[in-house]
Amino acid sequence: MSSTGHAALPVPALARRSPALKGRVRVPGDKSVSHRSLIFGALTIGETRISGLLEGEDVLNTAKACAALGADVERVGEGEWRVHGLGVGGLRAPEGVLDFGNAGTGSRLMMGMVAGNPITATFDGDASLRRRPMRRILDPLEQMGVVVVDAAEGGRLPLTLKGPQELVPITYESPVASAQIKSAVLLAGLGAPGETTVIEKEASRDHTERMLTHFGAEVTVEPYGEHGRKVTLKGRPELKPAPIHVPADPSSAAFPLVAALIVPGSDVVIEGVMTNPLRTGLLITLKEMGADITFENERVEGGESVADIRVRASALTGVSVPAERAPSMIDEYPVLAVAASFATGETRMNGLSELRVKESDRLAAVADGLAQAGVAYRIEGDDLIVEGTGAAAGGGTVATHMDHRIAMSFLVMGLATDTPLKVDDISFIATSFPTFLPQMRGLGALIDTEALAA
Numbered sequence: 001m002s003s004t005g006h007a008a009l010p011v012p013a014l015a016r017r018s019p020a021l022k023g024r025v026r027v028p029g030d031k032s033v034s035h036r037s038l039i040f041g042a043l044t045i046g047e048t049r050i051s052g053l054l055e056g057e058d059v060l061n062t063a064k065a066c067a068a069l070g071a072d073v074e075r076v077g078e079g080e081w082r083v084h085g086l087g088v089g090g091l092r093a094p095e096g097v098l099d100f101g102n103a104g105t106g107s108r109l110m111m112g113m114v115a116g117n118p119i120t121a122t123f124d125g126d127a128s129l130r131r132r133p134m135r136r137i138l139d140p141l142e143q144m145g146v147v148v149v150d151a152a153e154g155g156r157l158p159l160t161l162k163g164p165q166e167l168v169p170i171t172y173e174s175p176v177a178s179a180q181i182k183s184a185v186l187l188a189g190l191g192a193p194g195e196t197t198v199i200e201k202e203a204s205r206d207h208t209e210r211m212l213t214h215f216g217a218e219v220t221v222e223p224y225g226e227h228g229r230k231v232t233l234k235g236r237p238e239l240k241p242a243p244i245h246v247p248a249d250p251s252s253a254a255f256p257l258v259a260a261l262i263v264p265g266s267d268v269v270i271e272g273v274m275t276n277p278l279r280t281g282l283l284i285t286l287k288e289m290g291a292d293i294t295f296e297n298e299r300v301e302g303g304e305s306v307a308d309i310r311v312r313a314s315a316l317t318g319v320s321v322p323a324e325r326a327p328s329m330i331d332e333y334p335v336l337a338v339a340a341s342f343a344t345g346e347t348r349m350n351g352l353s354e355l356r357v358k359e360s361d362r363l364a365a366v367a368d369g370l371a372q373a374g375v376a377y378r379i380e381g382d383d384l385i386v387e388g389t390g391a392a393a394g395g396g397t398v399a400t401h402m403d404h405r406i407a408m409s410f411l412v413m414g415l416a417t418d419t420p421l422k423v424d425d426i427s428f429i430a431t432s433f434p435t436f437l438p439q440m441r442g443l444g445a446l447i448d449t450e451a452l453a454a
């Protein structure tokens with residue numbers, strides 16, 4: 001096992017044409033909310049109780065990093081955690097390197113968290129995370145007074161940050177719609193006197209803003225332009241512990257959901273899925289494509305809207321997905337490309353430049369995967385066009401490039417291809433959806449691993 005827990009050797013898997021998927025499933029807790037609940041818990045004085053925490057490798061690395069900064073982080077049951085925080089500005093210098101494994105969210109948010117403390121900390125991760133851009137976080141943090149003591153080429157990991165005695169609050173217009181950039185600046189802003197403002201031209205997921213309010217900080221959110229937002233935080237609040245219930249992750253729900261759409265005769269309910277409007281781009285798109293998706297038992301849980309999502313196999317038609325929808329479904333494009341392969345006609349996904357800087361270059365990885373499955377596609381600039389015919393041949397081997405979403409997307413695809421589809425390494429699925437295999441098999445999915453691992 002590597003330091004972050006997944007097997008050092010690749011674990012291949014083969015997905016086969018499956019009988020109709022049936023049943024109910026509750027996918028694990030939302031990854032974005034899980035990271036944030038630990039981070040905010042560590043910034044309050046007193047005990048925060050978390051239920052439904054995603055116990056995937058990415059989040060477990062955040063838990064370890066919070067503990068290394070002096071918070072008392074304890075697992076008390078399945079998905080049940082307790083965090084005793086140190087208050088804004090109260091973090092201690094960690095003894096070793098903070099290893100975030102595969103996680104962009106954990107590493108970037110915690111750079112902002114550390115910034116408001118006069119301490120030095122080194123951030124590192126696996127080969128995938130070391131390739132990802134961190135300048136987008138370092139730029140605003142430097143404006144606030146943080147010193148980048150050391151960094152790999154281009155400001156990448158491993159890197160060392162030193163928080164100043166006194167942070168400077170800023171107004172930052174983010175060059176990309178990224179909740180990670182917004183959250184890092186706001187987390188740093190907690191430690192700055194006065195108001196810190198982040199402007200984004202397109203609204204990204206708002207879990208940080210919601211959680212700041214939940215823990216007692218003063219946050220105002222105003223519309224900005226046609227699709228954007230301006231978020232302002234009053235610095236140096238005393239955050240108060242508050243219980244968190246983590247709803248099921250819509251980005252994980254996307255896999256059984258698309259599987260049920262493309263495997264003929266399927267009828268599946270995915271329970272308690274977060275339906276925050278800044279996360280529902282995939283559902284909107286699939287409905288436009290003709291998907292039979294209904295929300296049942298809609299309710300509010302822990303401050304987020306949730307629903308049981310019923311999905312039945314459907315004949316899909318290609319659509320054009322507007323670029324401004326990307327932030328609300330940024331992690332769902334790989335699996336949308338799978339759904340688009342089984343649709344009739346072209347599906348055009350516009351404005352996917354951010355996909356190039358995820359755990360892998362997802363635009364390239366999806367394109368290669370489609371080619372392995374015999375699906376026709378074109379890339380025009382930052383747009384991906386899938387030429388759906390209602391069926392896909394399968395037969396090839398998909399390279400996952402240390403990317404959980406590529407692995408899960410193409411395993412889903414293989415459940416409906418004419419011949420089986422192989423995926424070269426499924427070990428990274430544990431970063432976000434550790435129960436993927438048993439839960440998909442529980443619905444009837446045919447996915448083999450053992451025979452291939454020999």
Ligand SMILES: O=C(O)C1=C[C@@H](OP(=O)(O)O)[C@@H](O)[C@H](O)C1
Nearest residue numbers: 032105177178179180181330331
């Ligand atoms: O803030 C978050 O929790 C996340 C934001 C998104 O990244 P970007 O901020 O880079 O768009 C998303 O891809 C990631 O999985 C989770």
Ligand SMILES: C=C(OP(=O)(O)O)C(=O)O
Nearest residue numbers: 102103104105106331358
């Ligand atoms: C992009 C993702 O995560 P992160 O940026 O946290 O690595 C993801 O989960 O698809």
